[in-house]
Amino acid sequence: MDRISALRNVEDALAAFEDGEADLDRTERRVLGVLRTYATEYESAPDAAYRVETAERADALIVVAASPDDARERVADLLDEPIEPTAIERLDD
Structure with a gap:
């Protein structure tokens, strides 16, 4: 996942939270998942x-x-x- 995709996914998670489509717990898990995926798939990052x-x-x-x-x-x-x-x-x- 590249940086732009990660930012878009975080923005989507925040929009769902703001629209009442997701609660805080679900939003936190989604954002954490995006960050973890980005960090572990980053080209020079450990695994x-x-x-x-x-x-x-x-x-x-x-x-x-x-x-x-x-x-x-x-x-x-x-x-x-x-x-x-x-x-x-x-x-x-």
Whole structure:
């Protein structure tokens, strides 16, 4: 999916929400699906989304990475500190 297609799909999801054709939960899932598809199909991007949970953070972080180890490293880079993940889960479509 290219960037323009992703933006159009997000716009369609928002329009359906505004028109009352979709509730917030459905809209969030649709937009998340578009983003995840775009991120994992992007030509130079690694191939999967991973949810990384740590004891220090209430919310998990989701990153696109080539492997669980790469996901851990990406989260550590985002947080600018070493982390000890409590869970790393590959998110499948």
